[in-house]
Amino acid sequence: MCESCQGGIPRRTFLAASGTAGTAAAFGGLIAAGESREASAVLPPREKQPARVAVVFLYPPAEVVLAGQNEDSWRVHQWFTWPGNQFQPERQEERFGAKIREIADRLGVVAEFAPKALYQEAAVAQYIEAVKASAPDAVLVVNFWNTFAAWSHRIAVEAAPAAIVYQPVGSNHQLPAEALRNTPGLFYIHAIENWAEIERGLRAVRAKKMLAQSRLLRVSGRAEEMTQTVESDLGTDVVTVPAQVFNDIFDAVPADEALVGEAMQWKNTAAEVRDVSDEYCVEAFRSHRAVREIMARYGADAVTIECLFLKHRKPCVSFALNNGDLIPCGCENQLDGTLTQMLGRWLWDRAGFMHNPEFDTSENRYFGAHCTCAVKLHGPEGPARPFLIRPFFHQMPKTAALDVQWPENEPVILAKYYSGKKRLCCWTGRALGSPTCPPVGGCATRVLVEIDRVQDVCEIYPGPHPILFCGTPGDARTLKAFARMYQLELLGNV
Structure with missing residues (x-):
């Protein structure tokens, strides 16, 4: 094994996968200083061997x-x-x-x-x-x-x-x-x-x-105890734990001087802060530390949390930071969407934007909106997009979320993996930018997309929580190769 490798994986790849490089690392470690990861571990991380x-x-x-x-x-x-x-x-x-x-x-x-x-x-x-x-x-x-x-x-x-x-x-x-x-x-x-x-x-x-050696952690308000399964086609280990585990971890995170400093440092990188108090920037970083802690506790490579009604505990900011650092984090305990983020992380080394779809039927355009978009859409070493800090759109209190400004004329890939159905969808197009709110609604980050070669954009509806990646039609052919090699049906325009 080379000296610059970790578990057989090149150090640069390992650092990106483990989240020890880039924005997320700059704004808070996995667990609070002085705590022992080993002492609280329930499951060890899965060993990673190279393909x-x-x-x-x-x-x-x-x-x-x-x-x-x-x-x-x-x-x-x-x-x-x-x-x-x-x-x-x-x-x-x-x-x-x-x-x-x-x-x-x-x-x-x-x-x-x-x-x-x-x-x-x-x-x-x-x-x-x-x-x-x-x-x-x-x-x-x-x-x-x-x-x-x-x-x-x-x-x-x-x-x-x-x-x-x-x-x-x-x-x-x-x-x-x-x-x-x-x-x-x-x-x-x-x-x-x-x-x-x-x-x-x-x-x-x-x-x-890598997916067959990864673990996805699901945090659910409906779970009463930890369960563990294996996804049928990708081989990903899927562990589900009760939401109370996350709540307890969050509640134990102190708003200490270091955490407050990280929150304020992050706040100062925003192009604008709109109607969000410092209190909720700090709460966002308590959540960020809690997300990292629960992932470490269960040896997880990715996480999805039933997050809609968590109020001040909502992990919107944490998910955005982690996604930009190639640690896939999905909203609302969404299995298919988060697995798609994990797939895109290894196919393209890029963050995926989980969102909900909408449609401009007059102009035949696709619209996506959600609250956990990465600032670095091209990976940890890529350029950062401007973003606003604004309140979460759907529930009080006014917790922080990112309004990331998507670039105009950026080639994009809309994708979704359908777990248990041996199916993928993949559509290419180009982002037209981020419409302001108002006049459009939706959620904190919004992006308008022109999908390539479709007569009625509504016919491509992929279901809730698909993933939007920056990527060219050539990049999309990587997903086509994946579908071919692993015998998945591929829908779309690739």
């Missing part, structure tokens, strides 16, 4: 073809089928190998390369058995040879639970194989040096691995 991907190249050496020994029907003619005799596969392997390593290292994925390219059926069979024994999370097959397409498919479906097959344009003759294009669990890339598409596949593998 492992087996990588293999397929092509015959030129001397094998010239000797008439290649294992295809063209060997009697010493024939170089597509890509031909000037493709230089050894040099291409060097280029592709270096790029795959660079992408994998940046993502914290372990790429395990076969020692040499395969070109014999017996070697393919041996490789499949070896990979099955090592149990990687996925296999990446790079096939440079037209007549080896069937072998690439065999490796993809037999060697690992999920697969990426890359075949350059010009190395396939006529239509690409139907089996490669349409086999569930196989992400087929037929392109010209499309490194971005390879990265999308590796990001999908990483996301699935």
Whole structure:
């Protein structure tokens, strides 16, 4: 393991995941000074291992073809089928190998390369058995040879639970194989040096691995005791605890000098404070400390709280800070939406804005509003958006919430995962900015979106609490790769 890694995960990725970098860390630790996390722990954090991907190249050496020994029907003619005799596969392997390593290292994925390219059926069979024994999370097959397409498919479906097959344009003759294009669990890339598409596949593998090693904490007013389940398709550990646990933690948080100082420091970063007293800025940071404490107590990587009627305990500000630091926090004990935030955190390294939908039917536009939007929409190292501090829109007292100003003409992705239904939705569009309140209503943060290529925007209604991410149509294809590799139905315009 490298010295800069934590539990097998690159330190930079680990820091973002654990919330020890960025805005949230600047405004308060996980628990109050002097308290012992170990003393109050109910569940330990889940161990995180990096995703492992087996990588293999397929092509015959030129001397094998010239000797008439290649294992295809063209060997009697010493024939170089597509890509031909000037493709230089050894040099291409060097280029592709270096790029795959660079992408994998940046993502914290372990790429395990076969020692040499395969070109014999017996070697393919041996490789499949070896990979099955090592149990990687996925296999990446790079096939440079037209007549080896069937072998690439065999490796993809037999060697690992999920697969990426890359075949350059010009190395396939006529239509690409139907089996490669349409086999569930196989992400087929037929392109010209499309490194971005390879990265999308590796990001999908990483996301699935990390979600299967994560814990989502649900805080519910209807729960009477702790329960623990596993989400059926993502493998995420889901722990539910009574709301009184959170209330008790909050009530025990003192408004000490350090906490008050953090609250005032945060207040001073706002573009404007509108009708919110210092008292409720301090209460917001008591809630922030309570959220961090309950997550630490249950070893949680994400949390969703039944928060609507918590009054002064509401975690709106805490959720906004944590989301910006890639610690997914979802409103109202929403399972689907929070899992979507967790998915986007690993697919794109970005915060997702959980919101409720509305529609401008005259202009055919989508509108979303809620109170927990991150200030840093592009991750902890991205730029911060201007924001106002204003009261929560729906219940007294006037607790603090963020009115984040979305950028104009920002490409966005509207997504939602439907737990237990093997379904995702994904729509691309562009944010038109944040309409003021009034004349519009809704909640503290509001964003108006033009969805791409829809005649009636109401027909895309994803249900309550979908997630809006900053991201291009190219980024959205990462979610498409995820759906493909993990056999989920994908609805939308991607």
